Amino acid sequence: MEQLSLFGELPPATIAIKESASRLGVSTATIRNWIKTKYLQEAGKGRITLESLEKFQEEVSGKDKLNKRANKSLKDSHDHKNIVSVFLEKKILSPSVSEKTGMEYEASLSDSYRNKEGIYYTPNEIVRHLFSVPEAETQGATFCDPCCGSGNFVIRALELGFKPENIYGYDIDPVAVEMTKARIYRATGYKSDKFVVADFLNKATLPENKKFDFIYTNPPWGKKIEKKSKKIIGSILGAGNSLDTSSLFFFACIKCLNNNGQLGLLLPESFFNIAVFETARRQALALSIERLIDYGKVFKRLVTNAQAIVLRNRTTDTFAAISCETLGGVFQRNVESFRYNPRSILNMHCNDVDSATLQHILSVKHITLKNNALWGLGIVTGNNKKCIKSSPENGYIPVFKGADIQPYFLKQPSAFIPSDMNLYQQVAPLQFYKAKRKLIYKFISSRLCFFYDDKQRFILNSANMLIPKESFPISTKILGELLSSEFMNWIFLRIFNTHKILRSDLELLPIHSQYLTNMSRFNERKYLEKLDIEKDSNGTYRIKN
Template structure:
């Protein structure tokens, strides 16, 4: 999820120093830099070496720590930046970096401060603290810092996450649930008090944000991180203002350090299971072998995905009328890799809600959803589409209810409301063909190193090469890059005849709708511009391109598929209307004219769209292709 390098500007911001200092270090050989195009960049491996050397040297003053930490070690949106504790935590972590301290010491100091402020008795505080041996040093270092108890805020969790990331030398790669995403799940819980469980609770941020009226004895949480579990217990002790040994026993009994996926311990059935299960956990061969004995959703030789396993175990751990609400990557709804968990869900539970959240994690392209499953039969699915308005605000733009027959193991995506779905059914009802088995596909060239293979100058024997950014509907821009076609110099390349075909279509690989351009010049392309050569008897490539580029097909695609990449499987399933030869020739001629004129919008484009609407028996005056 992170870049492989930093620019000088990014490194200076990361370290909290001037760009001039970074440039000077490069000259002195303290930082090894390289060229990427016109930019000087520093590989992440070099950044890590530098970071480690700085932590054990005096190359920078302490002001470096606070600036650097604020940008890289504080998980954004985990708590509100408006919190009175945010800047205090930033400073505390800066102090931690300057001194040789144990994480448990800092956590214990902060936890004791918060528990004392909320009147938790001394004996209970001592029982809950992860480290009871606080030295004079830690008290002196942090005595000036004052944390304020903020209801529902995982203050201690933020400190722990930040310290752990700092100690592990990992500035990227882990992303934590923004508080407003947690609240979307919490706010949709039923009003009745039922046994609730977060099976990967971490420091308890989901449980902490439950209504105060929720009975303590009904709150459960598990995690494999022992320190996180200790913090979760402290969080609940503060939330419920516990004062007795009986309450402490409830917390210690309900919040446990166990592996939800592999534990042999008796885990009680829950009425509600919530949370954000781990994504992309690594498992040893031995663990995979053991997991395969207990999980239906592990198929084939591929590595199991941890969030799939959590979903399966959650469904099995629910009461007969229970429900699960998990924050998950959107890929679980449609990717082939997750078809087995969708099949398990269809057999063992019912999808009742899907909320599309988009990219809720800062600077990370990983669209998320909230998936709600019910063990009690549900015939309808509520679908919501959210939009992130500001850093700490997410609002629902659309909501609709559809029949549950709309999903199957191939895809759980529901992107069209009922009116839009009628239009999709109308499109599918006309006589049509697809490209499955009737087209050749080829990947554009994978150079292995664009910098060494491409040139901005057309040398003798070099030719223009198309990129995805060059492609528009119907045409492509004149190439801005050039390459010499020597297959053995490339990392991956299709057979040359595919590129040299007398007639082919380029399509943009990264796009949210079909974008096809016509080529009859034998032009080569990079893998951001892939190739389609239709072979449908009686239908020209120009006709097929026109239909695929139409407003109608864009509507169909955007309400059927949801992927940042235009995949071959999606293209092969698009319904291309059959027509008579005269209509096909008329549309083909118009499409060629548009391609030759190289205009993205024109009177001819409007005429073409109208002709294609007629093919599907749609009257444009009676409907609009809305998003």
Template sequence: MQSVTTKQTAGILEVSETTVRNWVNHGLLSPVAGNNNRFDITAVELLKHEILTGKIDRLRKRANKKNTNNSFIPDEYLESNDCVVEINQIRAMFMAESLDLSTALFVLTIKQLALRNELTINFDRIFAADSYQNCLRKSLASELTAWLAELDLNNRTSAEAYSSLFATLTDVSQEDTVGIIYQSLMIAGNKARKGSFYTPAVIIEDIFKDHAGREGLFLDPCCGTGQFLLRAARNGYSDPNQLFGIDVDKLAVRIARINLLLAFPDISFSPQIFHANFLLEKTGDRPFAMIATNPPWGADFGDDDLADLGKLYPHIKSRESFSYFLAKSLDLAAKNAVISFILPESFLNIRAHSDVRALILERSSIMAIHSIGRQFKSVYTPVIRLDLLNVAAPAGWPVCLRQPDNSENIVPQARFQSNLDHIFDAGLSEEENQIVAKLYSLPHLTLKNNAEWALGIVTGDNKKHVTATFEDGLEPVYKGSDVAPYHLKTTKSFIRFIPGSFQQVAPTARYRASEKLVYKFISNRLVFAYDDKQSLTINSANILIPGFADYPIKVVLCLLNSKLFHFVFAKKFNTHKVLRGDLEKLPLPLFSEKILRELVALADRAILGEPVADKIDAVIFNALNFSSTEIDLILSGIALK
């Protein structure tokens, strides 16, 4: 296997190294085993193909958020849409006048406090420190004068612009009005660099409903403007001194401290919300009974920070920000404390995150994994909620798997422990797992060390090398969309095969093999075609050449296109890419000679286009002794996918 560095990968994909790391964090690209800085050239080039052949906009929007200059209103965070017009006016004014962000938010905060009857002030006195001595609470006056002291008033835009901003805000009905405005003013690229996308209130509310009645200290280690802290105040935390927050964003901390004061209008207190780096700074030894947060995903770290993080958390090899937050939370939480994190779905099964999954299995009891789908505007990654109890799991500990429709399955945590790479196969019920286990319990072969693999040609410039018009010297070339179950479709693409002119090409013998299987790489299901015409493939049409002496290639073809294997692939691996590593884990059952011949004969008919897929499935199910109940469960599982 040829591999390339992160820097080389960025060059091939024509993106930044940061973007490459972001794609890793979201499951679009996986480093080679044992080295997070190197990538299989095959996977890199196939990802490039996806960009070049129509999915470019979605990928660039997803990955290059870190380079965009767009801001947006976080609709998912609004309790109602009544304030949208006003926020848009504020955004437009802020951009048009090039206002200083901290000063603008300070002005809006003062207006919010005036509308909430916390103080009385005229705009012409807004930047005078003595104006805040009439605050009803000394703690609030301290917050405002401290913030005011940090503003660079000598360089601020004319007072008229801030006066207009002050006058524009009239609706402070949102629980976190200034926080919403702050997020709407933040450049989307800056949010992505920080890994910070704020959380819909309903998700946070569900956490506190599910863990109602817990006593003791609460911590949000990356609290932003205080969403989790405000919901804690709504859900049984009557003492603000039990609520702790930390964030690296100083402005967010300023807003969060004032938000918490507003949540407890009858109490004068100093909020326990601090501007600090939770991962790198000492946070004391308070026994937190609950830690809940939406940690940064794929946040950038400087080289010095990465070196320090490596020393503090040597077991986290992925350098993933949310993994560091999980690791420290496990250290900081009291015994039997609840830890609830909002995470990307890729956390469950991507190999890069096996380090933190192993740590979780060793140190905690998984209470529940909630699949909650896409939740963040302009972020395409599905989301899960992970609830842990900070104590090692006893034997037989049950994990609740809750689906988006609120259906639940209970599975033993020990199952995750036994999975390769400690995959948390949360889409697999225990009944479905028994079917998978039954298949794996049968005598079988695997493709690992028993096959040759190849990437489709990577030309480096498809416009130059690939044409839709046939000419002498050209031959058909098949891409991923040309791959159908059992056969290749008629292609409209042609190429002149000169290996030395391409950016990346497999050994010619792989393309010219007497028999080979061609499969879609970008797919959430298995789609394999048979080829005995020595055809060329390009980009996301990969090649598999099984090397078994007595196990026909056409039987492998039948299995890989079968409903049974689609079920196993979808439930076990739950990915939109057909990875070689996953294919190598699939069990190829040892059939009798009679069944082998029968499947080969049916494969021949399927290759010719006959509708015999159901007959092939029936032969496989019958040969492996699957009951009608098990078959129904398999078929319903596929239908749900």
């Protein structure tokens, strides 16, 4: 028996969660996750035991991990005033200022600063391909780059024949503005006063704002703006629910564009297909889109594709051709073919014949999964290394990963976790996992892959699940077979072209339930016959002649 002190057993020493987060260099949310995964021991509201923290530092986090975190902090540290001073004094005044200077400046910025401001300077080869205007149209015309960066679009404007006195620009970074002005002077001998250190979004919301004949730019991707400010700017610009930075710049550029003026924007892939940008896409389709371009993965630090839109500020001509330029080739589409898409998705990878087939499929009466199913995420353990075993143990249950899910079978489980669901960071309601019938599917995948589960299996967060409501007119098993079919995968690829299987996308897929009610198993051939669709030898689906 342990000796007690004069005043009884002393309570364990504790430390505030906020203080422990500061000590480890992490967020308080991370500390709470470590409490939930039993790395740290809670000791009353907002506190943990000092002993568990010290043990965690010594045995779990370890010196190497803490050093890595410290090194990352150093990498993310950013003395922007000093960097600005160096480039203004030494680089910008140099007679050799060029695109390379911009690359050097971008490289000097920390990862955290680039991410915060959404800074990704546009490579010259992209600028030259995107910004292409006949010289006759540049004479006397005004040009603006609202986010001029190192000045690549501005130099391209000079090459195309725009007069330096008719070229304008904005940027919140004084180095960017001075760099661009220096490049103009070096190229033409003209000392421009048309470039301003200012936030173009704020300029565009003013009652009186200058308008331009041509605007080409690469706006900040994911720039961090306060939610309240976004709503105010979005309200003034008429952006609706499209309040991402890229969307706000799109609406700001439209507002500052003369009638029949031309706009070219380099944007993240999400602008063209994700729900939050739908208002922006509808606005684009109301105008005259001339080109849609996919450049693939342009920026080293980003996994998303860079895509572009070029349009005229005039009412659209329904029969006008839009040039779709992708890595797979170039083809023409009319604007109506995009308007028919769910959420006005600009699926530029879908050619005109595929688009006509899609229009036909979507025109036939159908239902969707929206408001017709319950949806659940797989278990987020918070620490897979600690929680998951590769073989069964007492008190452990099998759990399935996304990689285990195949269209018509499930691999044998290779992961086992403790059955106590309170151990984990995130768990869907237990009744979802224990539903009599549900569909489980891969989350990270370019193909739809569903498995019909009637054994109440548990899944990890590389998989998700859906449970059709009792009122849904077809069986869960048939639904799973339909969603995994080649036909539905063809539809999914032609509309969404993504590597994540999102609930919001699944909820838009057409389900022609009237042709499925009498099936005991899904039969694609019979389903296609009802839809007047045929599959050719190349695996492509077409309207029957």
